[in-house]
Amino acid sequence: MPLRARTLVPALLAAMLAGCATPPPPAPHAYVVLLENADGSVGKVVYSGPQGVAQLDQPREAVALRGPAQTFVLDAAQLQRDAGAALAAQPVAPRTFELYFDVGNAQITKASEALLPEILQEVRSRAVPELAIIGHTDTVGSAEQNATLSLRRAEQVAELLKEARAAATHVEIASHGEHNLLISTPDETAEPRNRRVEVTVR
Structure with missing residues (x-):
């Protein structure tokens, strides 16, 4: 019985910590995101909106079209969910x-x-x-x-x-x-x- 109690304590503690962790905020519904070119290079986009200006110069760096012009890095899985079909339909670049x-x-x-x-x-x-x-x-x-x-x-x-x-x-x-x-x-x-x-x- 004591052995079982010692085994459960770390598991319980891990569960509690997991419950306290703050998940990343969801991506906004409308945003501008900078993608890599076919050769792996990345250009630069300057976004200007009602609430400020933001420069995008990193892969998957994004800014919401509504709200403050604060950049964030879009999760690859989120990008696939939002734009996977459109990206797949693009013609191959010359x-x-x-x-x-x-x-x-x-x-x-x-x-x-x-x-x-x-x-x-x-x-x-x-x-x-x-x-x-x-x-x-x-x-x-x-x-x-x-x-x-x-x-x-x-x-x-x-x-x-x-x-x-x-x-x-x-x-x-x-x-x-x-x-x-x-x-x-x-x-x-x-x-x-x-x-x-x-x-x-x-």
């Missing part, structure tokens, strides 16, 4: 890959070549995939030469992505030449990051 080239030619770099299987997998993961392959150059050479070179680069990548093109419902191959520079430079500037083909999977 994904862009940048493939780089040696100077003055259409030879893809080894590091960029290693991305080709990942591009193919991205195409295969989508129900109705579309593929855009856009060639670019730096500003070395004439605009006419660079328009031709960037098209050669785009066509070279398209050739390397035969399987991805076959799996896509629509394929665009285009040349932007030395326009739409990734890194702004003066004319006749060799910039490795501008010698690229952008492959976008939608």
Whole structure:
């Protein structure tokens, strides 16, 4: 009998403590919440309401649309209950890959070549995939030469992505030449990051 009493005391104490714990307040019925981007990054939202201003810059940070502009972190389970169906119905965001080239030619770099299987997998993961392959150059050479070179680069990548093109419902191959520079430079500037083909999977 004494052994049983000693066994019950901790259990009773735990039950009492549990009963005294304050549960987190429920999320408001209407709120603004900041979600992560597909790549895991988080932007920033500034909310301005009748009762103040709040900045959201953390994953699942939220603010009620009524009442004081005080931020809180929304529980993942609550977010799923409130918006799970809407989030599941969203289309998959486009994904862009940048493939780089040696100077003055259409030879893809080894590091960029290693991305080709990942591009193919991205195409295969989508129900109705579309593929855009856009060639670019730096500003070395004439605009006419660079328009031709960037098209050669785009066509070279398209050739390397035969399987991805076959799996896509629509394929665009285009040349932007030395326009739409990734890194702004003066004319006749060799910039490795501008010698690229952008492959976008939608």
